[in-house]
Amino acid sequence: MPAIMAVFVVLASAGFGLLTYLVVAGADPVRQRALSNLRQGLAPQDRGDVAPRRLSGDGQGRAGVALLPKGELRLLDRLLSEAGRPASWPLDRVVSVKIWATVVAALLAVLLFLRNPAGNTFVLGIVLVVLVYAIPELRLWSIGIERRESMGNELADILDQMSIAVEAGLGFEAALVRVATNSDSVLAGELRRTAQDMQVGQPRRDAYLALAARTKVPALRRFIRTIIQAEESGLALRDVLRTQADEMRLIRRQRAEERAQRIPVKVIFPLTFCILPVLFIVILGPAVLNIMAAFS
Template sequence: MLPTPVLAAALAVALAVPLLGWALLARTQDAAARTRANLTRGLDLPGAAPARPRSRLLPRLARALTPAGTVARLNRLAGAAGRPAEWPVPRLVAAKLVLAAVAAALGGLVVSASPGPPALLMAAGVTGVAYVVPELLLYSRGQERQQAIALELADTLDQMTIAVEAGLGFEAAMARAGRNGRGPLAEELVRTLQDIAVGQPRREAYLALAERTAVPDLRRFIRAVVQADAYGVSIADVLRTQAAEMRLKRRQRAEEKAMQIPVKVIFPLILCILPTLFIVLLGPAVLDIAAAFGG
């Protein structure tokens, strides 16, 4: 008969693999499927397969086991990360539960093999880290996206300034910048124009753009645009001033990173390079001295 830890490990893997497969390979969200169905209703699309009913037991179970605050936090992080299609919120919720369950099962095996406070603390720590891994990955994606937006903002404002001074309106300049751009800022501009096109007020669309991206420089620019629209200030002057300010901030950030390089190099230099250098230079002399005194 197999030992109890082996049976427990097999049971944990048997329960975790189906949930992990669903979390990683699940199809699009129900909201996206409903939106696609509404858009294609009444259209005879060639090669379209008939819709099949989907089981909603696993999504409901995952939502029931996850606090509402965690789901809201994941939704906010997903918005900051641009809502990547491969990481929908239901899949993230399921991934958190699956990773935590697998880590808890493996931690239980470790604790049963060597009982004691250290093993128990290690199992609890690994389980907690596994539970927050999806949030950390999503937060990292959001940070990279915010940095890309902040880096592209100055050039985009320059393009919009040239377009406005050439006679285009502000929204037409936004459309041109979004059409010519390739980064996340261009995607956000296009989405903002789509929100305005479907009937959302311009002020709310601009504020939603600042809320989604959570980039301080872009939020400051949106606030200036909203105030200019409210008080009748020339939008060309606002764009020119904001573009100059963004270029100055980008230069200051580059100078700040350049000044941080010597401080960041100190620790690798002391811990990695200098010991190796001492061994290479002083090692033969130490060996000769030891051989001389030993003989």
């Protein structure tokens, strides 16, 4: 019991010290000066797009970033990139929430074990701490999956709009900018970033490959590979866009049909274990009760 109390005191002291540091520590002055210089000359509405909430965790997240291993930080950064990097949840804030939630879960596990010192309680506490520690990764992974599905469904409509713009006389890059500007979908946001990369001097091939690596949508990756080959071969992008739009629409319809065919298989388990037993009880219950009453 004294050893357990010592562990509890150490965890409580570490958590209190980390909380004190996160509250007292301010934002990084070097980063603040750099961001202030970057915002100079922008209109008020442009400065509002920077999302000051992203900057609020700069100083507070440095301790958490220093505590996590580099592999874990790379995993979180990759998951954030796949989730679209929400402005309100930068890497340092996610790390801070992850560490604090784990510390609180560890304290609760220790208190639970002190109240009921048993093997089951110890295992339950470990499972609780591990689950809380992995919640940010699981949530970001789920958001990334939903985001990729959304971009895959939007690709056919985006290609239709680009095909119409190219047939109207715009170049491929101008059509890309026009479609990305006139839409507020998830894929349009990624296309806007790709257009900005090309405007600042990045080669078109590298910008397209970066888009494919950033989104990780198989259909979009095939489309980008086709566009790169068409540009290298000198083919007309108008025909390529029209063909790709028809193909993406067919893929979307086939994906919907595949999901519809999965429904009967998914319904079997709740039908077998939840609905049929109730029906048997309702239908056969009175007959069984009458039989038991007759023989008794």
